[in-house]
Amino acid sequence: MARVFNFSAGPSILPEVVLKQAADEMLDYKGSGQSVMEMSHRSKVYDDIIKEAEKDLRDLMKIPANYKVLFLQGGASQQFAAIPMNLMKNGVADYIITGQWAKKAYQEAKKYGKANAIASSEDKTFSYIPDCSDLPISEDADYVYICHNNTIYGTAYKKLPNTKGKILVADMSSDILSQPVNVEDYGLIFFGVQKNVGPAGVVIVIIREDLIRDDLPDYVPTMLKYKTQADADSLYNTPPCYGIYICGLVFKWVKQMGGLSAMKAHNEKKAKILYDFLDQSEMFHGTVVKEDRSLMNVPFVTGNDELDAKFVKEATAAGFVNLKGHRSVGGMRASIYNAMPIEGVEKLVQFMKDFEANNK
Numbered sequence: 001m002a003r004v005f006n007f008s009a010g011p012s013i014l015p016e017v018v019l020k021q022a023a024d025e026m027l028d029y030k031g032s033g034q035s036v037m038e039m040s041h042r043s044k045v046y047d048d049i050i051k052e053a054e055k056d057l058r059d060l061m062k063i064p065a066n067y068k069v070l071f072l073q074g075g076a077s078q079q080f081a082a083i084p085m086n087l088m089k090n091g092v093a094d095y096i097i098t099g100q101w102a103k104k105a106y107q108e109a110k111k112y113g114k115a116n117a118i119a120s121s122e123d124k125t126f127s128y129i130p131d132c133s134d135l136p137i138s139e140d141a142d143y144v145y146i147c148h149n150n151t152i153y154g155t156a157y158k159k160l161p162n163t164k165g166k167i168l169v170a171d172m173s174s175d176i177l178s179q180p181v182n183v184e185d186y187g188l189i190f191f192g193v194q195k196n197v198g199p200a201g202v203v204i205v206i207i208r209e210d211l212i213r214d215d216l217p218d219y220v221p222t223m224l225k226y227k228t229q230a231d232a233d234s235l236y237n238t239p240p241c242y243g244i245y246i247c248g249l250v251f252k253w254v255k256q257m258g259g260l261s262a263m264k265a266h267n268e269k270k271a272k273i274l275y276d277f278l279d280q281s282e283m284f285h286g287t288v289v290k291e292d293r294s295l296m297n298v299p300f301v302t303g304n305d306e307l308d309a310k311f312v313k314e315a316t317a318a319g320f321v322n323l324k325g326h327r328s329v330g331g332m333r334a335s336i337y338n339a340m341p342i343e344g345v346e347k348l349v350q351f352m353k354d355f356e357a358n359n360k
């Protein structure tokens with residue numbers, strides 16, 4: 001069996017030990033005689049799985065007791081609607097547009113109230129994070145929305161926006177668990193799990209309790225009310241049981257790796273190897289401003305479409321897969337999530353060096 005080095009932006013690489021454990025437990029989960037896929041979500045054995053997953057996530061992120069953790073379905077995109085439906089009390093929210101995911105969230109929010117785009121980096125293909133120190137935050141904004149790590153463009157916030165006292169909501173789909181987070185800086189954090197945590201379809205919402213409302217408009221679907229999900233401990237209906245189980249295994253793995261500070265050190269080390277190479281290469285160039293570089297997603301180009309295509313083709317043949325850039329940026333993108341070992345980045349850089357030497 002040959003595993004490739006998988007640089008996919010999502011769904012993406014998972015820790016090999018987790019996949020092996022899932023394989024070992026596939027037919028008989030801990031003596032239950034069943035696969036996790038087959039068991040009742042109301043059973044004791046499954047209840048232990050979801051409770052333990054929540055506990056481990058709480059430990060890792062040091063989630064305060066006044067925040068709820070919800071395991072939901074519909075991916076991150078479903079939250080683009082759920083957030084305005086649940087949090088817009090005045091019917092107003094401010095969005096900072098740093099890429100396609102933030103833009104999609106903004107466009108969705110417009111269906112439910114007045115969404116304002118208060119800053120954007122679209123003028124330069126989202127290659128930077130706008131200055132967010134003194135934005136025109138709306139007086140009556142119910143929240144300020146950001147996408148914390150921009151998966152497609154490879155930028156990330158190094159400093160949070162000054163929300164002037166308004167609640168901050170963040171999409172952390174592509175950098176969750178990659179570094180420590182001060183949960184109290186946010187009213188709501190959500191992430192689709194398929195970038196850094198588990199199988200696509202599961203989305204996890206961490207929400208401050210006082211933001212969970214009971215007085216929502218009638219049109220809000222029962223399933224999309226945070227109140228429904230919080231009251232039922234994420235078991236209002238059948239949750240994505242197997243996906244949550246894999247998330248739980250990944251949380252244990254991150255703990256074994258030393259938690260979020262250790263994860264950050266590991267990710268900084270990996271990213272540095274790649275960025276240092278890009279900074280001195282004559283052929284390959286990063287596409288975003290240095291101060292705003294993501295630790296997770298690294299887009300780069302040669303400046304020549306044919307050469308880019310040749311690189312992707314040869315890299316794929318050599319076992320470095322899913323390096324083709326997003327269609328809106330072109331070139332290449334290496335996603336180096338938590339589960340990517342240092343060796344994968346070192347070998348990729350060696351491959352890039354060789355490619356550069358051979359294609360001068």
Ligand SMILES: *Cc1c(COP(=O)(O)O)cnc(C)c1O
Pocket residue numbers: 010074075076077078101147149150151171172173174192193195200201
């Ligand atoms: C991948 C991604 C999404 C979309 O996730 P889905 O689960 O496919 O809806 C949203 N936001 C960010 C930042 C992402 O990286």
